[in-house]
Amino acid sequence: MQKLIPTLSFLLFILSCSNPEKKTTSTIDFTTTFEKSQGTQTPSYTEVIAYYQNLANTFPEINIREIGATDSGNPLHMVTLDPNGEFNFDKIRSNNRILLINNGIHPGESDGIDATMLLFRDIAQKKIKAPKNTTLVTIPIYNIGGALNRNSGTRTNQNGPIAYGFRGNARNYDLNRDFIKNDTKNAQTFAKLFHLVQPDVFIDNHVSNGADYQYTLTHLFTQHNKLGGALGNYLHQEMHPQLEAALVNKKWDITPYVNVWGTTPEKGWTQFMDSPRYSTGYTTLWNTLGMMVETHMLKPYKKRVEGTYELMKSMIEIIEKDGTKITKLREKAFSDVVTQENYTVQWKLDTTKITTFDFKGYEGNFIESKITGAKRLKYDQKKPFTKKVKYKNYFKSAVNIKVPKAYIIPQGWWTIKELLKRNNIEFKVLEQDSTITVETYHVKDYNSRNTPYEGHYLHYNTQVKTSKEEITFTKGDMVILTHQKGFRYLIETLEPQAPDSFFNWNFFDTILQQKEGFSPYVWEDKANELLSQNNELRIKFQKKKKDTAFANNWYAQLDWLHKQSEHYEKAHLRYPVYRIPK
Incomplete structure (x- = not known):
């Protein structure tokens, strides 16, 4: 039998975890790996957790x-x-x-890991002013599997640190695509943490890809029209400008996330739309004011960490100042949203509204590649500029749905039930078999990705047709009222046209496959009998045959007739989430 010998550092870590309530006057050196390396290194996962454990053992407020x-x-x-x-x-x-x-969702983007360690220590040691009415909660490293997969090469575009974690988690998922679908244990535990904490404001720390420019810091707030109402207006008109102004006063220029790929930013760009697969899109479903920090990949690591630190400090100052207002706005958002008659499930760019601001970039040109001979983009950092750019950050409704009073989901779809439970969705179950008139969706059309995306062949451009049916549901089926705190979550996941709906993430793909069919030589005679007995169907069939492609396809004709008959299965393309209208 092989004996496992723990390392000294691991033993020290275990010992430090064994007395979580003990607070000591410690001589522990809280200088971080980042500081000791003069801003070139980031600590390992075990070092990060041990550091926070030592802070918690030393300071009663942690x-x-x-x-x-x-x-x-x-x-x-x-x-x-x-x-x-x-x-x-x-x-x-x-x-x-x-x-x-949240830190380390992409562990190679470790800026927030180091900045938050410094922030918690400096507040605890009173090196900076401690907030009076703001509680800070951090996930030290969210993607632990990625952090343990440490290397020095995979961040091809990034200027430091020397070694870092990998983007994919232990199962190679990108965790910033998993919040709504919950494929990973990480995302399932995040949901548990999020609903325990119920944060007012959320920050997810990242490092950007894309264009080159002068800024170290960029911000990506959740899209304000999507958040909507007075809370969305506050985010757009007050919190966002306050954060920018505070950082400029501290000599930290910041710009909206430069959503530009393969070209230069002078012509402007469109705000990134964060759907619920992303962290801020998910947290917004509960009216949490969310933003991503995106430091610039080519700036020195030391500067990126320091910028992230100052941004978080500035956000704390805003929360301290506006805390009462934030609370009232969030409460109003929760009470207002459940009274909506309609809800937007798809957004499109509002081209009538554009934000213009001064942008600090570098001149870029397309020159001949020495490798491929094609034109390649080359920035010249010796030629900085400040130019007016157009930022398209207003969106308007593209697809609206009428909000139902409730949804009914047959109990056989237990995977959906588990997702609802993880997200504190309230529901009851039928106590007896019940016949109910409901609105039913049939999937009319959809497209699917040709290649796998985060473990799925994601659907998009989903279209449905609606009908009313009287359906008998059985004892134990779920009834979910929309008038609850998880209103946005319910609509965004259960309405199939929403970009990150459970339908689009393939949770209902079994309804897309017809389970029963016909043998042509058998159905031919039955179809002929059907046409002879149904004059209305015979007229529709003759009109349908005016389509040349249909007329020249014998199987398509038999299949169409089969779908008009009592033999066609009801489950095919019928979406198994039913709506009780208001």
Whole structure:
């Protein structure tokens, strides 16, 4: 039998975890790996967790706890810094606003990991002013499997640190595409943490790809029209400008995330639309004010970490100042949204509204490639410029649905039930078999990706037709009222036309395959008998045959007739989530 000998550092880590309540006057050196390396290195996963454990053992206002499993086999940790040393979130919410900071979703983008370690330490050691009415919560490293897959090469475009984690998690999922579909244990545990914490504001720390420009910091707030109402207006008109102004005052220029690929940014760009597969798109479903920090990949690592640190400090200052307003706006958003008669499930760019601002870039030209001979983009950092650019950051409704009073889902779709439970969705089950008149969707058309995307062949451009049916549901089927806190989540997942609906993520693909068919030599005679007995059908069939392609395809004719008969199965293309109208 092979004996496993733990390393000294691992033993020290275990010992430090064994007394979570003990607070000591410590001589521990809280200088981080980032600082010791003069801004060139980031710590390993075990070093990060040990660091926070030591902080928690030393400072009574800091707590670390395990929340749940991840695909790596390691637990997801949550670290809380509360000015009053209160770690019961029901009590915290009665007095404070909560800022949730997510780090290491892409562990190669480690800026936030280091910046948050510095932030928690500096507040605890009173090196910077501690917030009075804001509780900070951080996930030290979300993608633990990726962090353990440490290397120095996969971030081809990035200027430091020396070694870092990998983008894919332990099962090679990109976790910033998994929030709504919940394929990974990471995402399932995040949902548990998110609903425990119920943050007012959410920050997800990243590093950008794309164009070259002068800024170290860029921001990507959740799309304000999508958030909607007074809360969306506050995000767009107050929080966003305040953050930019605060950072400029600190000599940290910042610009909206430069959503430009393969060309230069002078002509402007369109705001990235964060659907619920992304972290901020998911957190927005519960009216949390969300933003991503995107530092620029080519700037020195030290500068990127310092910029992320200052941005988080500035956001805390805004929350301290506007905390009461944020609380009231979020409460109003929860009460207003459930009264909506209509809800937008697809958005399109509003070309009538454009934001113009001064952008600090570098001149770029297309020159001949020495490798391929084709034209390649080359930026000249010796030629900086400031130019007016057009930023298209307004969207309008493209597809609206009428909000139902409730949804009914047959109990056989237990995978959907599990997703709803993870997200604190309230539902009841039928206590007896019941016949109910419902609105039914039939899938009219859809497209699918030709290549796999995050473990799925994602559908898009989904179209449905609606009919009313009287259906008998059985004891145990789920009835889900829309008038609840998870309103947005329900609409975005259960309406098949929504980009990140459960239908589009392939959770209902079995309805797309016809299970029963016909043998042509048998059906030919039955179809002929059907036409002889149904004059209306015979007329429709003759009109249909005016289509040359249809007329020249004998099988298509038999199939069409089969679909008009009682033999055609009802389940084919019938979406198994039913709507009870208001």
